[in-house]
Amino acid sequence: MIIRSARSEDEPAIWAIMEPVIRAGETYTLDRNMSEKDALAYWCGADKNTYVAEADNVIVGTYYLRPNQAGGGRHVCNCGFMTSAEATGRGIARLMCEHALKQAHDQGYRAMQFNFVVSVNERAVRLWQSLGFEIVGRLPSAFEHPTEGYVDALVMFRQFQNS
């Protein structure tokens, strides 16, 4: 598998990954009816570096990396990760996050922050913890899950060594 910067011709494949995630509404705080155009503008916007994971010439995952804040907060980055429904369970999110951590470190960031990890997304919480992220905040009932109702969201944070 290779991970590389996204190109404009990757957008249909990126949208194919995004659409079921957005429509499910279980993990991202995005409008479940979001259009393809708006979703791609969000994920591939000028404020972000967007990457794709490719296996056998098929795009199986995508992530973005951006400064989480401007001004005095721009040394902390933020990422979003999505894996194609067909390719889950193959460790693609882990590989993408490892890639992102290296990119972020190389780009001079001092830490990575996830602003909103849905607490009942236990697989994601465990994955991020295994990659060195700590839960630094808990937002009570901040997410309305389509089947589980109001659940907490977590703020997760990893500081880089030698930063």
Next chain:
Amino acid sequence: MIIRSARSEDEPAIWAIMEPVIRAGETYTLDRNMSEKDALAYWCGADKNTYVAEADNVIVGTYYLRPNQAGGGRHVCNCGFMTSAEATGRGIARLMCEHALKQAHDQGYRAMQFNFVVSVNERAVRLWQSLGFEIVGRLPSAFEHPTEGYVDALVMFRQFQNS
């Protein structure tokens, strides 16, 4: 003092409040060199309801109210508050926040979240705590303060009663 929705003709007065706050870079994660145009687009953007506090026909403070997230997170709002340098210490931020809490409740929000309160801004931290906000997260060294270096930022949260 009255608090009312901002109008386009208020923009010069809003900018007069924003400019020293942005240039100081001590409390907001905004680019210290941000232009007037970009600052007003941010503060008075279509995603926000923007208000001004007016005393004796002079605008002495401004705040915005917006959903903090989309999708399953849109029941939690976010605000930003700024008071004019000449009018600090008169309780204007407190009055604006009380106004915001009522607006938010009336608009159907269930909670208000501040994403990034600079920890050394003790006056703000105490004010929000006195208005019922709790510290629900601490972002280690997430803010580069112009004179104090890397300091923590706090996530503060208030759930509404009867929500």
